[in-house]
Amino acid sequence: MSSAATATSTSSPFLAACRGEEPEHTPVWFMRQAGRSLPEYKEARAGTTMLEACRTPELVAEITMQPVRRYSTDAAIFFSDIVVPIAAIGVDIEIVPGVGPVVAEPFRSDADAKRLRNLDPCDVGYVTEAIGLLTKELGNIPLIGFAGAPFTLASYLIEGGPSRDHAKTKALMRSHPDVWHSIASRLAAICGEFLRVQVEAGAQAVQLFDSWAGALSEADYRRFALPHSTAALAGVAKSVPRIHFGVGTGHLLEAMSETGAEVMGVDFRIPLDEAAARLPGKTLQGNLDPAAILSDDEPLLAETDEVLRAGRAAKGHIFNLGHGVLPDSDPAKLKLVVDRVHEQSSREASRR
Ligand SMILES: Cc1c2[nH]c(c1CCC(=O)O)Cc1[nH]c(c(CCC(=O)O)c1C)Cc1[nH]c(c(CCC(=O)O)c1C)Cc1[nH]c(c(C)c1CCC(=O)O)C2
Numbered sequence: 470m471s472s473a474a475t476a477t478s479t480s481s482p483f484l485a486a487c488r489g490e491e492p493e494h495t496p497v498w499f500m501r502q503a504g505r506s507l508p509e510y511k512e513a514r515a516g517t518t519m520l521e522a523c524r525t526p527e528l529v530a531e532i533t534m535q536p537v538r539r540y541s542t543d544a545a546i547f548f549s550d551i552v553v554p555i556a557a558i559g560v561d562i563e564i565v566p567g568v569g570p571v572v573a574e575p576f577r578s579d580a581d582a583k584r585l586r587n588l589d590p591c592d593v594g595y596v597t598e599a600i601g602l603l604t605k606e607l608g609n610i611p612l613i614g615f616a617g618a619p620f621t622l623a624s625y626l627i628e629g630g631p632s633r634d635h636a637k638t639k640a641l642m643r644s645h646p647d648v649w650h651s652i653a654s655r656l657a658a659i660c661g662e663f664l665r666v667q668v669e670a671g672a673q674a675v676q677l678f679d680s681w682a683g684a685l686s687e688a689d690y691r692r693f694a695l696p697h698s699t700a701a702l703a704g705v706a707k708s709v710p711r712i713h714f715g716v717g718t719g720h721l722l723e724a725m726s727e728t729g730a731e732v733m734g735v736d737f738r739i740p741l742d743e744a745a746a747r748l749p750g751k752t753l754q755g756n757l758d759p760a761a762i763l764s765d766d767e768p769l770l771a772e773t774d775e776v777l778r779a780g781r782a783a784k785g786h787i788f789n790l791g792h793g794v795l796p797d798s799d800p801a802k803l804k805l806v807v808d809r810v811h812e813q814s815s816r817e818a819s820r821r
Pocket of ligand 1: 501502503514519548549550551552564567568569617644678706793
């Protein structure tokens, strides 16, 4: 490792917390920190579709930087989407504004599984290029790369779009487990490669989003999702810290941490001290309710303090929301939270 890289990793509160070391203050970043809550994002994105934007390195770098500049977050998350690698291998998928990913021909059969060929780094050359631009601009702020987990991606491919009950996906798992495992294992290989491309280009941590895994029972999660998420994360094992996150996954925390992730994301439904008792020795990330950002300052700051207090029970704590920033959020409130987290936790650190 070069001396520059060593200096970066030792001086970053985010990377220290990932490793379970004592940072100078509690690091903070927000899922969906770049997005529709920022006027400068709306301006930069005007006239460009989401997937076109993800394929334009200068625009990706600019949008990734926007929240870092505005809020002084302790990490940047790469601006992209979980469906970018799927589109890159030629699957006809679009991101429809206000809806989400929509697939022209939903996946149902073994023949469909074969539409998922391996990802070649050249398929996503724009990702490597954008991360190259970003590592120069970010200085010692680490960049988080990410991918969607096989279950969450498979749900979009099988349902054809967003789904509340994931009924077609669950029916396919049960009736045709061989087809399911074929789709999910191909997705795991694609996700693992997508993560590797980002790390090789300069991402210093990764997050695997299994946003919809909370729809599964623990038994089904273990049988149908866990092996594939484990395989996806194995792609970058031992190279960078790996964060794993899902929504409504309180019943799955232990099972999800068996993927090997060093950091577990916790949504807002479970207090961090409870999660810490269940996952001893893990760094936790979370978990202010995104809706708290829409409230008045007083309740917002009280809840921020409570998340910090509960987070002290964990080996390491990375402050975040329990899910993504809501589009109606006022950027000034997010800035208020960042400043509060930094102030309160540096005061705490100086008392130790
Ligand atoms: C399920 C999922 C998707 N994408 C993602 C997930 C997992 C995280 C989660 O649970 O929220 C991940 C994602 N998508 C985006 C990021 C960028 C980084 C960040 O700031 O967090 C990340 C990490 C940008 C985006 N991805 C998308 C937007 C909004 C598109 C726009 O601004 O036009 C952004 C900023 C589009 C998208 N893409 C997806 C959805 C559901 C949507 C929203 C559709 C809508 O409401 O318009 C699929």
